[in-house]
Amino acid sequence: MRLADFLLRNMEAILSQWEAFACTLLPAAANLKSPALRDHAQQILEAIAKDLSAAQTRNAQVEKSQGRAPVIVDAPETAAQTHAILRARSGFDIKQLTAEYRALRASVLRLWMDHCPSNELELDDVIRFNEAIDQALAESVGLFSKQVDQARNLFLGMLGHDMRSPLQTIQMTASYLVGLNAGERVTGAASRLIRSGARMQSLLDDLSDFNRTKLGLGINIVPTHVDLAAVFRDELDQLRAIHPDRQLDLTIQGKCDGVWDGPRLQQLLGNLVLNAVKYGASTTPVRVIVTGKEADIHIAVLNSGATIGPAAMEQLFEPLRRGVDQSEGYNDDSHLGLGLYIVREIAKAHGGEIEVRSENDETVFAVRLPRGE
Structure with a gap:
């Protein structure tokens, strides 16, 4: 049996193994139900089966094996990309995401080889299946990384914004203490607070600027x-x-x-x-x-x-x-x-x-x- 046909006819067995492995990826998977654990696995496999059934040039084969399959303009996210987004939002890390594909690759090939006589196994199907998995993995990792980077930058931006108010209070209080002329020790301590506050303000400004550039907004200028x-x-x-x-x-x-x-x-x-x-x-x-x-x-x-x-x-x-x-x-x-x-x-x-x-x-x-x- 060709691998594409095997994938479609034995979908439930493959998905069961995917789910069994996904539930071991703790702590992210601890509270996920079966539909979430199987998230987009079926669509990924269906896309792979469709790819295996399509004609492919040698150049396209090389590109896909390196995770650089042509991108369809204005096309929606692939199943692998959507899977990456949902896994990122569920708290999976990138090692767990890639482990899912590694386990999927192994389980599909093992089930196929156990099901079919050795003389019916097509080597070209194995090669193309690995290429398709590599492409799906590249799509997942690419979008997963963007999601993580964006979430981190948004968090740092919010952190920098929320720290400004208490910092301003510290600086104002320190300036007030300096103005009291309450003695050399108090004035010296308040002056150190003012200098440290100015330094922290500079760091927060740098953090804010960095986040703007990473979010594609660029440095804000007012000429x-x-x-x-x-x-x-x-x-x-x-x-x-x-x-x-x-x-x-x-x-x-x-x-x-x-x-x-x-x-x-x-x-x-x-x-x-x-x-x-x-x-x-x-x-x-x-x-x-x-x-x-x-x-x-x-x-x-x-x-x-x-x-x-x-x-x-x-x-x-x-x-x-x-x-x-x-x-x-x-x-x-x-x-x-x-x-x-x-x-x-x-x-x-x-x-x-x-x-x-x-x-x-x-x-x-x-x-x-x-x-x-």
Whole structure:
């Protein structure tokens, strides 16, 4: 008997084995009834049987074996994709999802071989069945991963939003204590609370920005007419107060006014300078050079010190990655490892770009922004 026919004629036996295995995937399966445990298994098997009965070119065979079967435009989700969504919502993890397909593959082939004489088994059916399982698995894993990522990003976004209110209360209370002049110890403790609160606020802002980009919303900017020279002087004054032991130099060349989001570019510069302070040589200044040209503006942040290695350079602007040391890694001062990623996204939101050069014991981050008018 051909495998396609076997699947359709022995559906109940196959589904029983699928259900028996699914109920062992704890704790997610603990409270699921039979229909939920069998979720879309029948539709997946019917799709596989239909595929086995259809003609197939050699190229299509290769593509399917690698999980890259052609996608039908405007088609609804496949049974495998719907199954992935429901499993994700039921609390299954990706290992449990893939284990279902592994068990399905084994049980179908075992039942078929037990049912049919060996001389009636078609090797091509085995090959094509494995290809179809691989394709269904690829569809499931792809959509499952998207569901998990989206759920995580939504959770982090809500967490960041809900933490703002108590944080603001802490900062306001600390400011109130400073204003009481209740003694050096109280004022010192309140000042530490204010600094820690500002740091936490920065982390929450980074988290919020990261989630916007991962949800496809991009960095939010509100362009207005600003003078970047004034904006950057103010940012460096604040950074000098935080790092009084470091020399931070600012050089302004040319016209530096235009239409940009001033606070966002202040954030961009702050992240780059903090990076340079953290990873640059402490005995040399961090230099910021802003050059206004007719069509655009160039912002360069330079520091001396160990150069960035090739491996670290490839991952420099990737989110949630942090440098290990000066020679092997180079990333932001944020505990979340989002600083340089957000710098790049701010530049992109303005239609600009960022590049980095690191050689001869000097590292330069260079941002180019088109001049808005």
